[in-house]
Amino acid sequence: MARVLVLGSGGREHAFVYKIAQSPLCEALFIAPGNAGTARHAQNVALDPMDFEAVAAFCEAQSIDLLVVGPEAPLVAGIRDALSARPALKGLKVVGPSKAGARLEGSKDYAKQFMQRYGIPTARYRTFEAGQLDEALEYLQQHPLPVVLKADGLAAGKGVLICEQREQAMEEMKAMLSGKFGEASRKVVVEEFLQGIEVSVFVLTDGKDYMVLPEAKDYKRIGEGDTGLNTGGMGAVSPVPFVNKDFIRKVEERIIRPTLQGLQQEQAPYSGFIFLGLMNVGGDPYVIEYNVRMGDPETQAVFARIESDLLVLLEATAAGTLGQQSLQISPYTAVTVVLASQGYPEAYEKGKVITGIDEVEEAIVFHAGTRQGSQGEILTHGGRVLAVTALAESLPEARQLAMKAAGSIHFDNKYYRRDIGLDLLRWQQEAEASKQN
Numbered sequence: 001m002a003r004v005l006v007l008g009s010g011g012r013e014h015a016f017v018y019k020i021a022q023s024p025l026c027e028a029l030f031i032a033p034g035n036a037g038t039a040r041h042a043q044n045v046a047l048d049p050m051d052f053e054a055v056a057a058f059c060e061a062q063s064i065d066l067l068v069v070g071p072e073a074p075l076v077a078g079i080r081d082a083l084s085a086r087p088a089l090k091g092l093k094v095v096g097p098s099k100a101g102a103r104l105e106g107s108k109d110y111a112k113q114f115m116q117r118y119g120i121p122t123a124r125y126r127t128f129e130a131g132q133l134d135e136a137l138e139y140l141q142q143h144p145l146p147v148v149l150k151a152d153g154l155a156a157g158k159g160v161l162i163c164e165q166r167e168q169a170m171e172e173m174k175a176m177l178s179g180k181f182g183e184a185s186r187k188v189v190v191e192e193f194l195q196g197i198e199v200s201v202f203v204l205t206d207g208k209d210y211m212v213l214p215e216a217k218d219y220k221r222i223g224e225g226d227t228g229l230n231t232g233g234m235g236a237v238s239p240v241p242f243v244n245k246d247f248i249r250k251v252e253e254r255i256i257r258p259t260l261q262g263l264q265q266e267q268a269p270y271s272g273f274i275f276l277g278l279m280n281v282g283g284d285p286y287v288i289e290y291n292v293r294m295g296d297p298e299t300q301a302v303f304a305r306i307e308s309d310l311l312v313l314l315e316a317t318a319a320g321t322l323g324q325q326s327l328q329i330s331p332y333t334a335v336t337v338v339l340a341s342q343g344y345p346e347a348y349e350k351g352k353v354i355t356g357i358d359e360v361e362e363a364i365v366f367h368a369g370t371r372q373g374s375q376g377e378i379l380t381h382g383g384r385v386l387a388v389t390a391l392a393e394s395l396p397e398a399r400q401l402a403m404k405a406a407g408s409i410h411f412d413n414k415y416y417r418r419d420i421g422l423d424l425l426r427w428q429q430e431a432e433a434s435k436q437n
Helices: 011-020 052-061 072-076 079-084 099-106 108-117 130-142 166-177 245-265 298-305 310-319 395-408 422-436
Strands: 002-008 026-033 066-069 093-095 125-129 147-151 160-163 187-192 197-205 210-212 221-223 227-230 235-238 272-281 284-291 333-341 364-367 370-372 378-380 384-392
Touching (some): 002 011, 002 052, 002 310, 011 364, 011 384, 052 079, 079 093, 099 108, 099 284, 108 125, 108 187, 130 166, 160 166, 166 187, 197 245, 197 298, 197 310, 210 245, 245 272, 395 422
Parallel strands (some): 002 066, 066 093
Antiparallel strands (some): 147 187, 197 210, 221 227, 235 333, 272 284, 333 384, 370 378
């Protein structure tokens, strides 16, 4: 029996507690700080995941066996190292990499160097620091368009810009090196733009053995037809029709195994999730980015398809025995649609009353930016408010159920994309048509 603490407050963390709570091996489940939805499955605890002292004290007081770190910031700041250095927490198992392992997400420049060292396919790049503005602008003058600019550090999903015009690229470079994203853009990675289709592949690893979890396609832009500003993600679909066994074999051979070997060589202890943001370029996978945790809202779609006991897998990951476990995946399709506050990803209002959640029967409603009001009502408390996930036999059915659920939940100025999965449906139809021809 396990006593578990999950860190985080978003839709990803709600998906974690929803799944862990189903395990017969779960004796007690806590989440810090959680949200209005997580309170249905776990005990919400008013702790800041970045306050390592408070997290350590809670783990000790509650005899926590397993700590699952949801967001990237505590991992990059070294929470695993901080807790494992405490004699009182000797028995605590942690799902999440060491500070050294978390550099894969904490520094885009480090990640690119790492990929170069271990021969992992990625786009060509150069990195510039604050004192190299003139050099950076000169480089951009010659660079083919479009060009990708990336803040080196963590920028809450907003530090990647795709510039179509040279003037825009140069202005953004000036703004970034002048502190547009604070400390995160003291260095800027300039990358060639890869033409292809994006897909996210998720790996669970104990540092030696690994499991490839269901893949997903994420929808980053705020507007339908992939227009407008980048967000943390407006929806997700799993599985992805163009990801076949041959593509996954290439991902394992060219990316996953060299990544794990590289981490071992760099003495970067790793037990947890590796999120591979990939570009499928003519059937070949290229790494766009590494994340050292699960994505949001992809987790909601991916976990809906995992039939194995997640707690068993997480415990084996932290204990270094993942090779003894197997993974059962549903053949069904999961579609996740995010309900956001109007104005997101820029300024938005909070405190709107949410109704209709309890009427949803054919989808799971994961809370992201919500809180409980003084009368027990559920209020909006973030840009991305809820993520509804439907699981069905086919993509059209799952889409229909997810859209129906999204339409039946109400709060003032609710916004959601109605085109999640439509591009994959078109891809399926075109693939079928070309087979018949």
